[in-house]
Amino acid sequence: MSCFLALVRALVLSSLLTGTRASADTEKKYSVWMANSIISRGQGVLTGEGDSSALLQAGFTQKGFRRLLEQYSGDSSAGLIEGYVNKSVDSTISTVSVTTKLTNYPLDRLSNGNNLIDLFLETGDATYRQSFESLRESINLQPRNVESGLWYYTYKNWSYLDGMYSLAPFYSYYTGLFDQDNTTAIADIVLQLDLLWEHCYDNATGLLFHGYDESKTAVWANPETGASPHVWGRALGWYFMALVDTLELLPVERQSEEWTGLLDKFRTLACAVVQSADEASGAWWQLLDQPGREGNYIESSASAMFVYALLKGERLGFFESATLGTDSPNNDVEISTNASGDNEMEIVATSTSHAQVADKAYDYILHNFVVHNGNGTLSYNGTVGVCSLNSTASYEYYVQRPINYDSVLGSVAFILASLEHEIKDRE
Numbered sequence: 528m529s530c531f532l533a534l535v536r537a538l539v540l541s542s543l544l545t546g547t548r549a550s551a552d553t554e555k556k557y558s559v560w561m562a563n564s565i566i567s568r569g570q571g572v573l574t575g576e577g578d579s580s581a582l583l584q585a586g587f588t589q590k591g592f593r594r595l596l597e598q599y600s601g602d603s604s605a606g607l608i609e610g611y612v613n614k615s616v617d618s619t620i621s622t623v624s625v626t627t628k629l630t631n632y633p634l635d636r637l638s639n640g641n642n643l644i645d646l647f648l649e650t651g652d653a654t655y656r657q658s659f660e661s662l663r664e665s666i667n668l669q670p671r672n673v674e675s676g677l678w679y680y681t682y683k684n685w686s687y688l689d690g691m692y693s694l695a696p697f698y699s700y701y702t703g704l705f706d707q708d709n710t711t712a713i714a715d716i717v718l719q720l721d722l723l724w725e726h727c728y729d730n731a732t733g734l735l736f737h738g739y740d741e742s743k744t745a746v747w748a749n750p751e752t753g754a755s756p757h758v759w760g761r762a763l764g765w766y767f768m769a770l771v772d773t774l775e776l777l778p779v780e781r782q783s784e785e786w787t788g789l790l791d792k793f794r795t796l797a798c799a800v801v802q803s804a805d806e807a808s809g810a811w812w813q814l815l816d817q818p819g820r821e822g823n824y825i826e827s828s829a830s831a832m833f834v835y836a837l838l839k840g841e842r843l844g845f846f847e848s849a850t851l852g853t854d855s856p857n858n859d860v861e862i863s864t865n866a867s868g869d870n871e872m873e874i875v876a877t878s879t880s881h882a883q884v885a886d887k888a889y890d891y892i893l894h895n896f897v898v899h900n901g902n903g904t905l906s907y908n909g910t911v912g913v914c915s916l917n918s919t920a921s922y923e924y925y926v927q928r929p930i931n932y933d934s935v936l937g938s939v940a941f942i943l944a945s946l947e948h949e950i951k952d953r954e
């Protein structure tokens with residue numbers, strides 16, 4: 528199905544749902560509510576050195592909370608949330624300041640860098656600077672494959688979509704503030720996103736597989752591209768969020784080849800993500816390349832990540848034709864051709880269609896994954912545990928991974944999705 532038809536279908540289905548939303552709940556901001564709930568559970572703070580996943584949980588929590596503070600600096604919870612960001616950042620400092628140890632952690636470690644930079648800018652405290660310099664230096668020490676693709680972790684020659692959300696926005700933010708003349712760094716950011724695109728692109732769905740082995744020796748590796756065999760929702764969610772956040776932070780002109788190249792990827796992927804939304808729920812499968820197959824299910828972290836990236840892309844005007852100066856080989860051209868002369872289609876041919884797809888998914892998330900505990904806190908259900916390519920990477924592997932309750936990889940993604948949803952609702 529074309530992107531255009533998917534958007535039409537989404538609009539028709541979502542208009543059927545109008546009016547079913549619980550109006551009482553819209554009074555309370557879910558973003559703030561979920562953040563307070565995460566705080567009440569003490570999540571996103573390292574105890575001890577933290578395993579590889581704990582560092583990501585801390586960094587992701589900090590990023591979600593910081594984003595919330597930007598939107599709601601005057602909220603009555605802002606002080607509590609800001610104090611909690613401080614606590615989470617402080618809990619990571621002893622771990623991230625030892626550069627040589629850092630390459631024992633996946634690229635996900637870099638998600639801790641953005642808030643260290645922010646706290647340094649606020650206070651000028653050298654401890655923060657030393658810590659993010661250590662993270663930055665660790666990028667230079669990370670092993671690479673023969674094409675200069677960064678390994679995700681200790682697995683030789685393997686690159687994953689997952690690491691991009693932590694790598695690219697930190698690398699961009701750092702370069703823009705402290706290393707503006709380093710064109711090598713900017714080229715490297717773009718190269719990492721490009722290599723994953725080239726190796727992992729799935730011709731059948733337009734989505735990206737979980738990762739690739741450049742040496743093509745892994746049991747799961749495609750003999751031509753090195754790609755793993757399935758499109759894992761959360762890995763794609765990290766990559767999709769990386770694109771939209773990097774477009775915001777990459778220190779280049781918007782007419783530059785680097786920026787327009789990333790924008791083109793973002794728009795192309797957005798189209799494929801819209802097309803792969805499940806027809807009934809509006810949300811996304813654990814494995815996007817196997818919709819409806821027995822054992823597969825709608826997954827709550829990836830669904831929230833897609834909602835966030837689609838709504839943010841829309842808010843920043845990334846789907847508007849004018850944003851890209853030149854003709855691009857993406858869906859817009861196709862859409863505008865068919866929209867002419869037909870009023871009904873013109874409506875859906877605008878960028879608001881992406882938002883309507885996201886809204887439908889958000890509605891599903893609210894009613895199916897957000898749990899009201901009845902004591903003032905919320906929980907978040909349905910988030911798959913870590914899926915590794917250090918496995919068979921088979922269909923069965925992915926659908927049999929444990930499903931976690933109150934994982935911050937899901938609940939923070941929900942905060943990000945909610946923040947975008949709430950901005951739009953106010954307009």
Ligand SMILES: *[C@@H]1O[C@H](CO)[C@@H](O)[C@H](O)[C@H]1NC(C)=O
Pocket residue numbers: 606607609610613646649650
């Ligand atoms: C968080 O840390 C910053 C930097 O040290 C400080 O300025 C701010 O007051 C702290 N916020 C809270 C709520 O503790």
Ligand SMILES: *[C@@H]1O[C@H](CO)[C@@H](O)[C@H](O)[C@H]1NC(C)=O
Pocket residue numbers: 666667706709711712715
């Ligand atoms: C510029 O970036 C490259 C790539 O990350 C890095 O190897 C190099 O050390 C950086 N140069 C400076 C002066 O920071």
Ligand SMILES: *[C@@H]1O[C@H](CO)[C@@H](O)[C@H](O)[C@H]1NC(C)=O
Pocket residue numbers: 728729730749751752
């Ligand atoms: C996808 O299509 C491109 C161009 O047609 C081709 O080079 C590539 O090998 C294909 N990839 C896969 C995984 O089939």
Ligand SMILES: *[C@@H]1O[C@H](CO)[C@@H](O)[C@H](O)[C@H]1NC(C)=O
Pocket residue numbers: 672673683684741742
């Ligand atoms: C990485 O892959 C290349 C081939 O692309 C191979 O020559 C090299 O030995 C591999 N590295 C490791 C550490 O396995």
Ligand SMILES: *[C@@H]1O[C@H](CO)[C@@H](O)[C@H](O)[C@H]1NC(C)=O
Pocket residue numbers: 567900901902904
């Ligand atoms: C609220 O209820 C949940 C679910 O019963 C429970 O796990 C949590 O500890 C409670 N939190 C507070 C702050 O009472």
Ligand SMILES: *[C@@H]1O[C@H](CO)[C@@H](O)[C@H](O)[C@H]1NC(C)=O
Pocket residue numbers: 898908909
């Ligand atoms: C969480 O989701 C699982 C799987 O759908 C379900 O069995 C369970 O009842 C849910 N938990 C809550 C508290 O809603």
Ligand SMILES: *[C@@H]1O[C@H](CO)[C@@H](O)[C@H](O)[C@H]1NC(C)=O
Pocket residue numbers: 681917918
């Ligand atoms: C990779 O998988 C093997 C086999 O299950 C396991 O022994 C090893 O610890 C795993 N490696 C990492 C870094 O988790």
Ligand SMILES: CC(=O)N[C@H]1CO[C@H](CO)[C@@H](O)[C@@H]1O
Pocket residue numbers: 529530531532861862864865
């Ligand atoms: C995406 C889409 O619907 N494309 C259609 C646009 O109109 C031409 C001509 O009617 C069709 O051939 C396309 O399939």
